[in-house]
Amino acid sequence: METNSKILLVDDDQDLLELLSIRLNAAGYEIDTVNSAESAINYLDLERPQLVISDIQMSGMNGMALFEHIHTKFPALPVIILTAHGTIPDAVSAVQRGVFGYLTKPYDSKTLLAQVQKALKNSPHAQETENANPSWCKDIITQSADMKDILNKAELVARGDASVLLYGESGVGKELFARAIHSASNRYDKPFIAVNCSAIPEQLLETELFGHVKGAFTGAIRDHQGLFQLAEGGTLFLDEIGDMPLFLQVKLLRALQEKQIRPVGSANTITINVRFISATHRDLREEIAKGSFREDLYYRLDVISLKIPSLSQRREDIPLLANYFLELFANRYHRNINGISPDAMQTLVTAPWPGNVRQLMNVVEQCVVLSTTSLIPLTLVYDAINMETSQLASFEEAKKQFERDYLVRVLKITSGNVTQAARIAKRNRTEFYKLLQRYQIDFSIYKTRVLEPHKEQISTKN
Numbered sequence: 001m002e003t004n005s006k007i008l009l010v011d012d013d014q015d016l017l018e019l020l021s022i023r024l025n026a027a028g029y030e031i032d033t034v035n036s037a038e039s040a041i042n043y044l045d046l047e048r049p050q051l052v053i054s055d056i057q058m059s060g061m062n063g064m065a066l067f068e069h070i071h072t073k074f075p076a077l078p079v080i081i082l083t084a085h086g087t088i089p090d091a092v093s094a095v096q097r098g099v100f101g102y103l104t105k106p107y108d109s110k111t112l113l114a115q116v117q118k119a120l121k122n123s124p125h126a127q128e129t130e131n132a133n134p135s136w137c138k139d140i141i142t143q144s145a146d147m148k149d150i151l152n153k154a155e156l157v158a159r160g161d162a163s164v165l166l167y168g169e170s171g172v173g174k175e176l177f178a179r180a181i182h183s184a185s186n187r188y189d190k191p192f193i194a195v196n197c198s199a200i201p202e203q204l205l206e207t208e209l210f211g212h213v214k215g216a217f218t219g220a221i222r223d224h225q226g227l228f229q230l231a232e233g234g235t236l237f238l239d240e241i242g243d244m245p246l247f248l249q250v251k252l253l254r255a256l257q258e259k260q261i262r263p264v265g266s267a268n269t270i271t272i273n274v275r276f277i278s279a280t281h282r283d284l285r286e287e288i289a290k291g292s293f294r295e296d297l298y299y300r301l302d303v304i305s306l307k308i309p310s311l312s313q314r315r316e317d318i319p320l321l322a323n324y325f326l327e328l329f330a331n332r333y334h335r336n337i338n339g340i341s342p343d344a345m346q347t348l349v350t351a352p353w354p355g356n357v358r359q360l361m362n363v364v365e366q367c368v369v370l371s372t373t374s375l376i377p378l379t380l381v382y383d384a385i386n387m388e389t390s391q392l393a394s395f396e397e398a399k400k401q402f403e404r405d406y407l408v409r410v411l412k413i414t415s416g417n418v419t420q421a422a423r424i425a426k427r428n429r430t431e432f433y434k435l436l437q438r439y440q441i442d443f444s445i446y447k448t449r450v451l452e453p454h455k456e457q458i459s460t461k462n
Contacts, residue, residue, distance in 0.1 A: 216265025416446030
C-alpha cells in the first residue's frame with residue numbers, strides 16, 4: 001500500500017468530499033480538498049499533489065476543463081474522474097484524451113483504492129527503485145511550485161537512460177539538476193563526470209573527452225583515459241554543449257549512436273556504457289539555423305528536455321535562498337550576523353537577477369564580508385548588486401497574458417497580504433481585489449497554506 005502520497009480531491013459535494021477523505025486517510029494517504037475546479041487551480045499554484053481526483057460535473061468549470069488545465073501545465077500529474085452512471089460515455093472519452101481513469105458514483109471502496117494505487121505507481125515520487133538514492137535532490141532548496149514540478153519531471157526522467165537536454169539561463173543550477181537526475185537513477189553509485197565545453201580550449205577538449213594513446217601527438221608520453229571512460233557505467237554531463245566545436249560534434253554524434261569511442265591516435269574502438277545529460281543557455285535551434293550546431297546531434301541530445309526556471313520566475317525562493325546563504329557564509333567567515341533587514345530583503349526579492357542563483361549567492365557573500373552590524377543593511381545590498389533601486393515591474397508594464405501569473409507571484413511573496421501585494425503591483429486595494437476576482441484567485445489560500453520547502457541545500461554550479 002502506498003503511503004505518504006498527497007492526493008487532491010475536487011468536488012462541490014461536501015458530503016462526498018468528507019467520505020472520500022475518510023476512506024483515503026484511513027488507507028494512509030495525505031488528503032487536501034477543494035470544492036471547485038477554480039479552487040483546484042489556485043491550489044496547484046502552491047502545491048504539487050501526486051494525484052488529483054475530481055468530479056466531472058461541477059458548477060462553474062467542470063472536471064474535464066480542470067483536467068485539460070492540469071494536462072497542459074503538469075502532464076506527469078495523473079487525474080482520476082468521478083462520474084455518475086449517466087456520464088460514463090463522457091468518462092470513457094476522457095480516458096482516451098489522457099485522464100488516468102474514472103470511478104462511478106457511488107464508488108466501491110476496493111475499486112477506489114485499487115485505482116488510486118495504480119495511478120500513484122505512475123506518479124512522481126512513487127516509483128523509486130530499490131537502488132535509487134533516496135536523497136537524490138538533497139542539494140536543492142525550494143518552495144516554488146514550478147521548481148517542484150521540474151523536480152517531479154526530473155525524477156521521472158531519471159528512471160530511464162534517455163539523453164536529457166537541460167535549458168536555462170546561466171546561474172540557474174543546470175549542473176545541480178544533472179546531478180539530481182544521476183542520483184535518482186540506477187546509476188547513482190557510478191561516476192558522475194561533468195565537463196564545461198566552453199571552459200576547455202578547443203585543441204584540448206577532444207583528448208579530454210575521448211582520451212589519447214601514447215605517441216598520438218607531441219607530449220603524449222603515456223596513454224590517457226578520457227572522460228567517457230572515466231564515466232563508465234555512470235553519467236557524463238556536457239555543460240554548455242552549444243559551444244562545442246563542429247568537428248567534435250561529429251565525433252560525439254558517433255559516440256551517441258554507436259556507443260563506442262576511439263581515443264585520439266588509436267586504431268581501436270572502446271565500447272562505452274554512459275548516460276548523456278547536456279545543458280545550454282543557448283537556443284540550439286537558432287544555432288542550427290546559423291550552421292554552428294548539427295541538427296542530427298540536436299535530436300540525439302534532446303530526447304527529453306527540461307527548462308529550469310530563472311530566479312526571477314520563482315521569487316518566492318529568494319528569502320529562503322538568501323537566508324541559507326547568509327548562514328553558510330556567516331559560519332564560513334566567522335561573522336555574527338543574524339539576518340537581513342526587511343527593506344534589504346524586499347530589495348533582494350524584487351531585483352532582476354540576470355545572474356540567477358549564482359549572482360544571489362555572490363551578493364549575499366559580499367554583504368556578509370562587508371557588514372559591520374548584526375543585520376545586513378539595505379545600503380550593502382544596493383552596493384552588492386550595483387543598483388539604486390529595483391522592483392517588480394509595475395502592473396501596467398506586465399503583459400496581459402501574464403497577468404494571472406503576476407498576481408499569483410506577488411501573493412506568494414506577501415503570503416496573501418493583499419495590501420502589500422497591491423503596493424507591489426502599484427494598484428489600490430479595490431482595483432487589486434477586482435483583478436483577483438477577474439482571475440478567480442482566492443488570496444486567502446496563500447495565507448492559510450504553509451509552503452514546505454525541500455529540506456535540502458543548493459549548489460550554485462550550472
